[in-house]
Amino acid sequence: DAGVTQSPTHLIKTRGQQVTLRCSPKSGHDTVSWYQQALGQGPQFIFQYYEEEERQRGNFPDRFSGHQFPNYSSELNVNALLLGDSALYLCASSSGTGRNKQYFGPGTRLTVT
Amino acid sequence: AQKVTQAQTEISVVEKEDVTLDCVYETRDTTYYLFWYKQPPSGELVFLIRRNSFDEQNEISGRYSWNFQKSTSSFNFTITASQVVDSAVYFCALSGVIKAAGNKLTFGGGTRVLVKP
Numbered sequence: 001d002a003g004v005t006q007s008p009t010h011l012i013k014t015r016g017q018q019v020t021l022r023c024s025p026k027s028g029h030d031t032v033s034w035y036q037q038a039l040g041q042g043p044q045f046i047f048q049y050y051e052e053e054e055r056q057r058g059n060f061p062d063r064f065s066g067h068q069f070p071n072y073s074s075e076l077n078v079n080a081l082l083l084g085d086s087a088l089y090l091c092a093s094s095s096g097t098g099r100n101k102q103y104f105g106p107g108t109r110l111t112v113t
Numbered sequence: 114a115q116k117v118t119q120a121q122t123e124i125s126v127v128e129k130e131d132v133t134l135d136c137v138y139e140t141r142d143t144t145y146y147l148f149w150y151k152q153p154p155s156g157e158l159v160f161l162i163r164r165n166s167f168d169e170q171n172e173i174s175g176r177y178s179w180n181f182q183k184s185t186s187s188f189n190f191t192i193t194a195s196q197v198v199d200s201a202v203y204f205c206a207l208s209g210v211i212k213a214a215g216n217k218l219t220f221g222g223g224t225r226v227l228v229k230p
Contacts, residue, residue: 033217042117042204042220043158056217088156092218102218104150104158 002027004093004105012111013081021076021108025093031055032074033102034066035090043090049074078110086112115140117207119221126195127229134190134224136205142166147181147188148206148218158204164188195228202226 005024013019025032031050035043045058049068068074072093078085088109092102116139126132138147149161162172164181172179176196180189192199202223208216 035218042119042206042222043218045217045219048217058217090158092158101160101163103160106155106157109156 004091004103006089006091006105006108008108009106010109010111012113014113015081015083017081018077018079019081019110021078021089021091021110022073023076023091023093023105024073025091026103029093029095029103030072031094032068032072033092033094034074034076035092036060037088037090037107039087046076081112083112086110115142115145115207115209115219117205117219117221119205119224121224122222123225123227125227125229128197129194132192132195132199132226132228134192134203134205134226136188136190136221138186138188138205138207140207140209142209144210146208146210146216148208149179149188149190150204150206150220152202152204152223154201161190161203192226195226197228197230200226200228 004026007022033048034046036046037043046060047057047066048055052068063079065077088107090107091105094102118137124132145166147164150158151161152158169181176193178191202225204223205221206218208218
């Protein structure tokens, strides 16, 4: 049973560029949440997708956007990258009535130079 | 607004010692869930436990135990007879309950546990 997978593992971008991160949920899960974890801090909720719609959003600017596909996989897009966007981006999946029990992927380490 | 505070930033113990991680939370919700996650150096968050706000029974799972006290808004985690493999960052998290959709997790700042042989 495959768990949550994320790609790429690491990414280096320059300020002002755009980046797309990808996530495949655990088998049987239909909800994907994205979190940003800066070094030495706890994860911060970005947004959550269910039935291909953004259901909840944290306190992040519009530069952060996402998408969920019919197969439940998801993308996180960040435009106009800032140095402060450097972080570990974690994807979590969940399903059904246990939707708040979230299973996390290994994350994508984004470095903005 | 929800808030989770983990006052201990780092705890260092010698193998076989017990270690207790503190977690204090704030929420206006009457129903909520509390969680503990472990983050080893690999970076992936590993689910340890979920507790419903209506269930105040303490729980034990192997060397892990959790003490939930609603009166003091605390959900503390104890590792008994610690092992080197327990070295990681541990996060306490809180979520509300929204039937129409999933729920975001609000995390504390984490406590780094270092177990020395």
